[in-house]
Amino acid sequence: MGRLHAEEMILNMGPQHPSTHGVLRLKLTTDGEIVSKIEPVIGYLHRSFEKHAENLEYQMVTPFTGRCDYLAAMGSEHGYAMAVEKMMGIELPERVEYLRVVFAELQRIASHLVAVGTFGLDVGAITPFIYCFRERELILDLFEMASGARLLYNYIWIGGLAHDVPPGFVEKTYEFLDAFDKRVAEYNQILTGNKIFIERAADIGVMTPEVAINYGVTGPSLRASGVNIDIRKTQPYSIYDRFDFEIPLGEGLQGTVGDSWDRYYVRVLEMLESAKIIRQALDQLPVEGDVKSAIPKRIRPPKGEVYFRSENPRGELGYYIVSNGKNVPLRVKMRSPAFSNLSVINEIGQGFMISDVIAILGSLDIVLGEIDR
Amino acid sequence: MTEQEIYASLSSKFGDQVVEFIEEETLNPTVVVEASAIADICNYIKDTETLQFDSLMNLAGHDPDGESDLNVIYHLHSTELDHYITLKTFTPRDDGSVASVANIYRTADWHEREAYDLFGIKFSGHPDLKRILMEDDWEGFPLKKDYVPAEFYRGMRIEKVK
Structure with a gap:
């Protein structure tokens, strides 16, 4: 039986669409349910x-960096x-x-909790999302304890921190870590091995290593x-060379x-590795030390330029200054x-169904705030 | 390979088109090359056995002072051999163009569109050079140092930035 060819149709997904994680428009060229071309249109959050x-001034840029990637503001501030x-x-x-x-690891x-949870949400699993946000709240509590803010911190300053962590912070973080490993086991039970979830995610949007590197996916x-x-x-910054952790x-x-x-499961495993790093860092945390002692009075870097990269939750965050x-x-x-990471979607999403495009987009874990800047 | 060796290799292959090597004043040693040769150079450094630069980490436009040539900076990494190099090229402010590397490194596709969008740098040979972050009908290129915003955009007043 020959394949039935329908007329090509352009379908606009977004800019207002619950699965696009922000304000993103995807121009899909479709042949029936099959997507033959995906053109992301970005810039709505520029x-x-x-x-x-x-x-x-240099120190005044710090709060802006957090507003770019609002799900990983600490990471953005750290890199800058x-x-x-x-x-x-x-x-x-x-x-x-x-x-x-x-x-940074918290x-x-x-x-990743947001990434994992919303990916489940995109393909129809609502419960894991609630579970993930339950744990995320605990982390936000820790951030609030330290910086006073839950989303945008302005906590990591050039040369130090805005202020030291309050008494009880370390103990509370240990408490969180003790509970967290068991919680990840819950996600595995409810989502990772879920038959419906596997059907929706496995073999969908396969990205070969060559494609990934060529598109700058990180x-x-x-x-x-x-x-x-x-x-x-590969290029350890800060003090990451002192910790023992695996790369899933x-x-x-x-x-x-x-x-x-795979993109989903790597994130789940990475959360456990991050927990390992946090535990080691807390074990070795020096008691003495003024967190503001190295903050320069006047920030005037010498004439020149730098490209500095660090590993953000979503990948390589580079600052060219x-x-x-x-x-x-x-x-x-x-x-x-x-x-x-988003630019690769046309390459890996062709030939799949419209509903699979949603799954692929969810698995890429995009934050439009930092795409549009 | 060290950056010095990469520079030596490039300059023996491309002669005059490789202009200079900057080590001071930068934390990423930089090879300055002619805009017309950038695509050939990228092809060469990607395919050569001893270089294998398969990853373009970043591509940035830059306007040094509002008068001289616009710059385009390429930060490259070899995932296989784990070495780094920065290439820099320059183009006249208004009617120049830089050879596109979007067909060599697909990541350059969107990054070149961004450089065009914000600096007005034209990339010859780019598959689809159009604005990416700003509105399609925006006037001017906002990150150029001599940029003066229009007074209105579609009837909305544009606030002046200091």
Whole structure:
């Protein structure tokens, strides 16, 4: 029996659509239910971060970085602070480094919880989403304890932290970690091995390593394709070389290496690794140390430029900063991971059904705030 | 390979089209090349056995002062051999163009559109060069240092940035 050919139709998904995780428009060219071309249209959340940065002093840019990737504000602040510190050659107190790692990894767990939960939501599983947000609340409580804010922190400053963590913070973090491993087992029971979920995610949107690298895909989405690149290991920054942790890779347990299910499962495993890092960092956390002692009075990096990259929950977050020796940067370019991760969707999504495109999009874990900046 | 060796390899292959090597004043050693040669150079460094730069980490436009040439900066990484290099090229402010590398590194597709969108840098040979972050009918290129915003956009007043 020959295949029935329907007329090609352009279908607009978004900009207002619950599955697009923000304000994203996908222009789908469809042949019946089969998608033959996906053209993402972005820019709806463009808030001129780079233009703003050229008019603000270095320390004033920090809050803006958090507003780009609002699900991983600590990670964005951390990357920006490290880039400027590298230009200025600032040595940080040990306590600051350890606390920063704790916050960056807590943020990674919180961000992956949203990714995992909303991916389940996209393909019809509502309960895991509630579970994930239950744990995320606990992390946000910890952030609130330290910085006073739950979403946008302005906590990691150039040269240090806004202030030290309050008494009881370390104990509460241990408490969270003790409970967390069991909670991940719950997600595995309810979502990871769920037959319906596997049907929806396995073998969908397979990304080969060559495609992933060529498109600049980074982070868990790249590692799900079996490529062992994590900047925390390959080019360690901060103090990540002191910790013992594994890099989970996609193995194609339910289908093909690099499918949507792998991208999901790599994130689940990464949360456990992050918990391991946090535990080690808290064990080694120096008691003494002024977290503000290295904050410079005047932030004027010497003339020059730097490209500094760090591993954000979504992948490689790079800052390209050009200084002309003044207190205002000449250029700040944020290389946002989700920007490149989204661009691959046309390559991996062709030939699938419209509902599969939703699954692929969910598995890529995009945040439109940092795509549009 | 060190950046110095990569520079030596490039300059012996491409001669005059490789302009200079900047080590001071930058934390990422940079090879400055001619805009017309950038695609050939990227092809070469991607396919050569000893270089294997398969990943374009970042592509950024830059306007140094509002008068001189616009810059395009390429940050490259070899995932196989684990070495890094930064390439920089330059183009006249208004009517110049840079050879597109979007067919060599697919990640450059959107990044070049962004550089075009914000700086007005034209990339010859790009498959679909159009605005990406700004509105399609926006006037001017906002990150150029001499950019003056229009007074109105579709009847809405544009607030002046200091």
